[in-house]
Structures are given as C-alpha cells and as structure tokens.
Amino acid sequence: MPVAAVSCAAIGIIGKAPQPGRSKTRLATAIGATAASELSACFLRDVAAAIEAVPEALGRRGYGVYAPAGAEDIMRQLLPAEFGLLLQVGDDLGHVLIGAARALLDAGHDCVLLVNGDSPTLPPRFLARAIEALREPGDRMVLGPASDGGYYLIGLKQPHQRLFTRIAWGTETVARSTCDRAAEIGLATMLLPEWYDVDDIETLGWLQEELAGASTRFRAGGFAPASRAFLKAGPQTSP
Numbered sequence: 001m002p003v004a005a006v007s008c009a010a011i012g013i014i015g016k017a018p019q020p021g022r023s024k025t026r027l028a029t030a031i032g033a034t035a036a037s038e039l040s041a042c043f044l045r046d047v048a049a050a051i052e053a054v055p056e057a058l059g060r061r062g063y064g065v066y067a068p069a070g071a072e073d074i075m076r077q078l079l080p081a082e083f084g085l086l087l088q089v090g091d092d093l094g095h096v097l098i099g100a101a102r103a104l105l106d107a108g109h110d111c112v113l114l115v116n117g118d119s120p121t122l123p124p125r126f127l128a129r130a131i132e133a134l135r136e137p138g139d140r141m142v143l144g145p146a147s148d149g150g151y152y153l154i155g156l157k158q159p160h161q162r163l164f165t166r167i168a169w170g171t172e173t174v175a176r177s178t179c180d181r182a183a184e185i186g187l188a189t190m191l192l193p194e195w196y197d198v199d200d201i202e203t204l205g206w207l208q209e210e211l212a213g214a215s216t217r218f219r220a221g222g223f224a225p226a227s228r229a230f231l232k233a234g235p236q237t238s239p
Helices: 025-031 033-052 072-078 093-106 124-134 174-184 201-211 225-233
Strands: 009-016 060-067 084-087 111-116 140-145 151-156 188-191
Touching (some): 009 033, 009 124, 025 033, 025 201, 033 060, 033 072, 033 225, 060 093, 072 084, 084 093, 093 111, 093 151, 111 124, 124 140, 140 174, 174 188, 201 225
Parallel strands (some): 009 060, 009 111
Antiparallel strands (some): 111 151
C-alpha cells in the first residue's frame, strides 16, 4: 500500500462484497436474496459517492475494507478506480475495525474514518466535519451514532484498541459502550448527528421515505443515486 501524502484522511467503507445469499440476509427474507445483494451493491456505490463528494482540497482517499478473500474483483467493479482495497482481518467486527484503523494509519494517513457500507444517504458534510475535527490539535475520537444504538462512523488519529474491546457488537449498546471506553482512556469525543443503516425491511422503508422527501427524521442526506435508481425501478423479490 503506498504511503499517503501529509494531511490525507483515509475513509474506509466497511462491508462485505455483495453476493446472493451472503449479503443483507435480514433484508433478503423480505425482498429475496438476489434483490438484497443488488441493493447492497447500490449502498456501497452510494457511500463511495459520498466520499467522493468530500472536497478534494480537504485531503482524503477512499478505501473498500472488504470480505471475503477472493472478492477483490467484485469490489473493483463497484468502487471508483482511485479507491484502495483492504481485506478485512479478524473474526469479529472489533478485530476488523482496529485492523483497518492500524493499516490505514500505518499507510501514512493523518487520520482515518471507518464508515458503514449500509448507509447510502450518508451526508458528505458529516465526513468533512469529522476530518476537520480530527485535524484539530489533540487526540480525539469522532463518532457518528446510528439509530439502532450502533455507529455509522468512527474517526481516529491513533489506533486505540480499547475502543473495540468489551463491545457487544450488534446490540443497542455499541455507541454508548464505545464512548465509555473513550472516557476510560481519557480520549476526547466528538459526536456527529444521528444517522441510520439499512439492515431490514423497516429501515428500507426509512430509506424510501427519505428519498421521497417524506422523512421527518432524516433530512438533507446524500442523493444516493444508485439506490434511488434501483428502488425506482422496483427490486425483483424472487429468492
């Protein structure tokens, strides 16, 4: 991996390569495995578009932090050519996140943002705000709390492993526990506005409402062109 220029933030999308039967399994029970996989691919494209919408003058480079091994070609087709690829390592989300943070910081980036690949309308201004906060003097964590109690973004200057230990991943306590870990090590925390991940039929409904301009909770999100076009065409619901 090439060494990054000074003041270049790494923005890594955490996600699995879309494959029917392996992608968005909760959503697949409602819309079918093929449609869920295709929608997952749209989400990755849209999060990548949000990263590209961050002003280049701010200094940033996108990455796909992907699994499983051997899926590099799938990710290359989905992400912009200038994005780097980083294979996920570890057997749980905590290992994946700390491994990615270390690898990207070791590559020479001055800070790293790790973002969920399931938030297609992630506002680019949140990413820009996180980078600006991390560029301020002093060590800190930037956290974007998700509506389900997890987080859609974590931003760091240093790979603090404590932030990823003793976390009950997949529960509503993830963001709160991460803030607790930061407090334990004296790490300042900046919270971004709440946003959401699309993981099931309920949150897919939230996305459809937002794209229709009817959401009272999530406003001024990213345009999400790939997801918008897919949902407008109507996903096939066969298994």
